[in-house]
Amino acid sequence: xxxxxxxxxxxxxxxxxxxxxxxxxxxxxxxxxxxxxxxxxxxxxxxxxxxxxxxxxxxxxxxxxxxxxxxxxxxxxxxxxxxxxxxxxxxxxxxxxxxxxxxxxxxxxxxxxxxxxxxxxxxxxxxxxxxxxxxxxxxxxxxxxxxxxxxxxxxxxxxxxxxxxxxxxxxxxxxxxxxxxxxxxxxxxxxxxxxxxxxxxxxxxxxxxxxxxxxxxxxxxxxxxxxxxxxxxxxxxxxxxxxxxxxxxxxxxxxxxxxxxxxxxxxxxxxxxxxxxxxxxxxxxxxxxxxxxxxxxxxxxxxxxxxxxxxxx
Amino acid sequence: xxxxxxxxxxxxxxxxxxxxxxxxxxxxxxxxxxxxxxxxxxxxxxxxxxxxxxxxxxxxxxxxxxxxxxxxxxxxxxxxxxxxxxxxxxxxxxxxxxxxxxxxxxxxxxxxxxxxxxxxxxxxxxxxxxxxxxxxxxxxxxxxxxxxxxxxxxxxxxxxxxxxxxxxxxxxxxxxxxxxxxxxxxxxxxxxxxxxxxxxxxxxxxxxxxxxxxxxxxxxxxxxxxxxxxxxxxxxxxxxxxxxxxxxxxxxxxxxxxxxxxxxxxxxxxxxxxxxxxxxxxxxxxxxxxxxxxxxxxxxxxxxxxxxxxxxxxxxxxxxxxxxxxxxxxxxxxxxxxxxxxxxxxxxxxxxxxxx
Numbered sequence: 001x002x003x004x005x006x007x008x009x010x011x012x013x014x015x016x017x018x019x020x021x022x023x024x025x026x027x028x029x030x031x032x033x034x035x036x037x038x039x040x041x042x043x044x045x046x047x048x049x050x051x052x053x054x055x056x057x058x059x060x061x062x063x064x065x066x067x068x069x070x071x072x073x074x075x076x077x078x079x080x081x082x083x084x085x086x087x088x089x090x091x092x093x094x095x096x097x098x099x100x101x102x103x104x105x106x107x108x109x110x111x112x113x114x115x116x117x118x119x120x121x122x123x124x125x126x127x128x129x130x131x132x133x134x135x136x137x138x139x140x141x142x143x144x145x146x147x148x149x150x151x152x153x154x155x156x157x158x159x160x161x162x163x164x165x166x167x168x169x170x171x172x173x174x175x176x177x178x179x180x181x182x183x184x185x186x187x188x189x190x191x192x193x194x195x196x197x198x199x200x201x202x203x204x205x206x207x208x209x210x211x212x213x214x215x216x217x218x219x220x221x222x223x224x225x226x227x228x229x230x231x232x233x234x235x236x237x238x239x240x241x242x243x244x245x246x247x248x249x250x251x252x253x254x255x256x257x258x259x260x261x262x263x264x265x266x267x268x269x270x271x272x273x274x275x276x277x278x279x280x281x282x283x284x285x286x287x288x289x290x291x292x293x294x295x296x297x298x299x300x301x302x303x304x305x306x307x308x309x310x311x312x313x
Numbered sequence: 314x315x316x317x318x319x320x321x322x323x324x325x326x327x328x329x330x331x332x333x334x335x336x337x338x339x340x341x342x343x344x345x346x347x348x349x350x351x352x353x354x355x356x357x358x359x360x361x362x363x364x365x366x367x368x369x370x371x372x373x374x375x376x377x378x379x380x381x382x383x384x385x386x387x388x389x390x391x392x393x394x395x396x397x398x399x400x401x402x403x404x405x406x407x408x409x410x411x412x413x414x415x416x417x418x419x420x421x422x423x424x425x426x427x428x429x430x431x432x433x434x435x436x437x438x439x440x441x442x443x444x445x446x447x448x449x450x451x452x453x454x455x456x457x458x459x460x461x462x463x464x465x466x467x468x469x470x471x472x473x474x475x476x477x478x479x480x481x482x483x484x485x486x487x488x489x490x491x492x493x494x495x496x497x498x499x500x501x502x503x504x505x506x507x508x509x510x511x512x513x514x515x516x517x518x519x520x521x522x523x524x525x526x527x528x529x530x531x532x533x534x535x536x537x538x539x540x541x542x543x544x545x546x547x548x549x550x551x552x553x554x555x556x557x558x559x560x561x562x563x564x565x566x567x568x569x570x571x572x573x574x575x576x577x578x579x580x581x582x583x584x585x586x587x588x589x590x591x592x593x594x595x596x597x598x599x600x601x602x603x604x605x606x607x608x609x610x611x612x613x614x615x616x617x618x619x620x621x622x623x624x625x626x627x628x629x630x631x632x633x634x635x636x637x638x639x640x641x642x643x644x645x646x647x648x649x650x651x652x653x654x655x656x657x658x659x660x661x662x663x664x665x666x667x668x669x
Contacts (some may be wrong), residue, residue, distance in 0.1 A: 015665070053489060053664040069660075075495035084666065086486040102326040103494035105319045171407060278576075 003065040004030055008156065011059035013045055016160040016275060016311040019210040020045035024059070026205065026215060028188065030062060032181045035190040037207030038306065042082060046207070047157050050188070051080045063155055064186075066261075076104070079148035083159040084139060087132045093143045094119065094128040100147050105296040108148065118150035121176060123169070137164035143146055145173065155186040162191060174200050194299045204298055208306045219296050228304045229267040231254050231294035232274065239264040249273070267296060317652055318429065323496050327504025335512040340481075344470045348520045351457050353529035361447035365426075367497055372498065392416055392431045443634060445542060447532045449547075449658065454528045454604035458521070458552060463559050463607050464588060467517050472581045476571035478505040479659075486666045497660045506568050513560040521556045525549050544612070551612040555641035558610065558644045562603040565648035569655035572662065600635075606643045611639035 006028040013020035021042040035043040048054040049061055052068030061067065066074045070232075087096060095117055101111035119128045122142040127135065138195045141164045148156060160291060162170050177200055191197050196265065197204065206213040212219045236242055242264055243255040251270035258264060267275040275291075282288055295304075378521045386395055401421055416431040430438040451474045479502075482488035491501055495561065525548075529537045537545075567583060608615075614651040635643070 048664065051493060053492060055661070071492065072495050072500075074498045075493055080493050082489055083487055084486050088330075088490060089338070089485070090488050099326075099330050100490065100494055101325060102330070103491070103496050105322045105326070105495075200343060 002186075004138040005062075006188075007062045008011040008046075008049075008066065009060045009062075011049060011056045011061055013049060014057050015052060020237075021049070021207075021210045021212075024212050026212060028186065028205075030181070030184050030186050031202035032177055032187045033190065034201040034204045034223050034298070034300060035188065035207060036194065036197055036204055037213075040209075041207040042160055042210040045188065045210075046205075047080070047188065049084075050157060052225075053076065053080075053082075058176050058259075062187075076151070077153055078155040078157065079153035080157045081148040081159065081161055081217045083142045083291070085137070087140070088274065089133075091132050092129050092280055093124055093132055093135065093139075096132055096143060097147045103151055114150050114152075115146075119158070121149065136202070137163055137167060138169060141165060141171070142173075145176075147174070149180070150157060153185065155188070157188045159187050161189060170196070194302060198298045201298070204301065204303050206286075206301060213305045214294065214301065216228055218298060218301065219293075221301055227276050229269050230271040230274075230296075230297075231300075232266045232268065233258075233263060233292050233294045234266065234278070235263040237262075237289075242281060242286055245275075245284075245286075246277065249277060323500050324504040324507065327496070328508045330509045331478070331505055331508030335508055336515065337505075338477075341473060341477075344473045345467045345516065345527070348470055348516045349523070351452055351462055352520045352523035352527060355454075355457075355524045358660060359527045359530035366531065379654050386427075386429065386436065388398075388436055388439070390436045391434050392436075393434070395429060395431075395436065416621070435653070447529075447536045450528050450532065451540075451613060452616060453611070454524065455615040457524070458555075459608055459611055462479075462517075462524075463555070464604060467513075467556065467559045468563055468585065469586065470517060471509075471513060471560060471567050474575045475506075475509045475564045475567035476581070478509055478568055479662075480569060480571040483666065485630040489664045490558070492662070492664060498662065499656045502572070502652065502656055502659045506564065506580050509564050509568065510560055513564060514557045515591070517556045517560060518553050522549075522553050525552060548612040551610065555607050555610045555664065558641065559603065559607050562644045565651040565655075566603070569651045571660075572655050573658050600643075603644065603647065606635070606640040606647075609640040610637055 006026070008024045008026040011024040012022045024042075024046065026137050035046060037043050045054065047054055050063055050068060052074065053073055055069070064077060065072060066077070068074060088099070088227060091099070094115060097106070097115040098111055104111070106114070116128075117293060118123070119125055120202035122145050124139060124142050124146060127139060128300060134138060135143065139141055148158065156177075162173060162179075165173060173194065177187050177189065180227065181202070188201070191195070198218070199219065203215065203217050205215045206221070224265070234242070239257045246252045246255055246266060251268050253264060253269060254265075256265045266274065271293075278288065278291065294300075385398060394420055398420070413432065415437075417435075418429045418431070420427055420429075426441070428438075428440045429436055431441075479488065482491075492498075493500075496504075529540070529545075541549075567577070567581065570580040574580055581626075589603055591599055591602050591604050634640070
């Protein structure tokens with residue numbers, strides 16, 4: 001088994017008779033992976049299983065070659081920013097981050113240096129000496145993130161990490177995720193904000209009712225969905241002519257001219273055939289400015305694969 | 314860094330994070346109240362006795378011939394004759410009983426304090442009001458230590474402190490911070506246990522020391538130093554040791570209960586009952602309790618609790634105390650077995666705050 005993968009092998013978890021996740025088989029490569037699904041779909045259970053906070057009822061999990069029931073090894077390479085908004089009583093932000101590093105067995109100098117470095121990364125230096133109890137929700141979120149990254153883990157698991165953050169901090173935090181992924185780390189994020197997931201993810205795992213509905217790179221997942229026509233937006237100079245030409249082909253099921261008459265939205269069941277067709281149209285004199293897929297984003301995937309069945313996101 | 318050096322460093326880190334939290338938790342204030350209640354009572358008793366002694370001393374000073382005349386005061390003697398014998402006693406007082414006036418004169422002959430009561434001017438009663446002697450105070454201390462301090466104060470103090478080490482953090486939803494650290498669960502448990510021990514031993518040993526010195530406080534320094542230079546210091550350190558061992562024994566049990574049971578008050582009640590009926594258990598069964606070993610180690614045999622009704626006293630069985638080293642080993646052995654049992658559970662511990 002490769003040591004730079006996170007592997008779920010037929011993993012199930014039940015809470016009494018309630019299903020957490022069922023028959024999950026996943027292989028997650030390094031990079032940013034987003035877990036997407038409605039409330040109760042099993043995102044947090046999946047994260048808790050990876051970190052040993054809950055145990056699998058069936059199956060096995062390996063995080064870069066380490067089983068979750070070996071915390072002494074696992075948490076040297078893994079940082080988990082949970083959704084639990086609770087802290088040990090009386091701690092300042094700095095003490096909170098520093099305490100976790102002391103538990104690594106580090107000497108106090110090294111622990112303090114890393115704690116300050118992590119706090120700096122989340123822009124909380126000014127508030128670090130204040131009690132966490134006096135922090136705003138966004139600050140609490142950031143100090144948890146600082147704690148998760150302070151020991152420079154190879155696997156970073158973040159449960160709704162962007163909750164409560166203002167737009168500026170959100171973009172800084174997303175930058176931080178990218179930084180972690182670029183150095184070869186796994187960054188596993190659960191989020192409800194689909195356009196952000198879209199922006200940051202190298203791959204997605206779609207969950208519904210405790211089952212993995214789809215996994216992989218967003219475009220790859222989209223291509224696997226054959227029962228939904230692909231939507232493509234084309235900006236061109238002769239949209240009406242183009243519409244009439246493309247309707248001659250069976251795989252084109254809909255063509256809608258854009259209100260500004262400068263483009264057309266096409267729905268086709270065979271995207272690769274359609275792209276070949278476009279080449280011909282260009283040769284035949286239609287001037288095409290841009291071609292862009294309109295539905296290979298997480299939002300569309302979510303709608304196609306989970307839709308109303310999944311409940312509210 | 315690996316192996317035992319890492320574990321030691323992690324245990325130290327856990328102890329340093331936990332002990333302050335444990336000692337200065339607002340919700341633990343009642344533990345302090347319980348721990349220091351006997352010390353406060355011994356302190357109040359010391360102050361009262363010292364004031365009484367001061368007043369007696371005053372009487373003695375005013376009536377220098379009191380020892381000589383003490384024997385001459387017999388029933389029937391009049392208050393005027395007594396006053397004449399004693400000189401002007403400084404502590405005469407009057408009380409009314411069933412509408413009839415009664416006069417009292419209290420005096421000391423240097424060893425005993427006497428209270429004389431007069432009705433219609435004639436002596437009707439002569440009571441010895443001598444304050445507790447050191448020997449009686451030592452017995453009283455042994456009684457309070459064994460019947461209240463060990464059985465209730467330390468017991469419930471350990472319930473409050475050790476059960477919260479895991480269960481309290483589950484309720485606060487903050488235990489996951491520890492479980493997400495690269496620390497073996499057993500090491501975490503040992504670290505928390507030691508932090509609990511630091512806190513309980515500091516609290517309860519301080520209380521024991523205060524009680525002991527408050528108990529000695531009112532007695533003449535000559536008697537006290539004779540006692541301390543004899544068995545006294547040995548008693549003192551043995552009481553401190555027994556206090557610490559009680560924390561070791563009860564602490565391990567309640568730490569385990571906090572890990573294993575969702576409602577740890579149930580095992581606390583069961584253990585309290587078991588320890589409470591220890592007097593009435595057959596000798597063999599007595600050995601399966603913490604209090605048996607602690608009582609074996611106590612330096613002074615406490616008088617049987619006078620609150621026990623006479624018929625029940627017949628059921629009380631006495632077991633020969635086991636030798637000190639065996640008793641100490643017994644308590645450490647119980648603690649080790651209980652912690653080993655709890656470690657199986659702590660490895661399986663899951664974070665499911667909704668269910669807790």
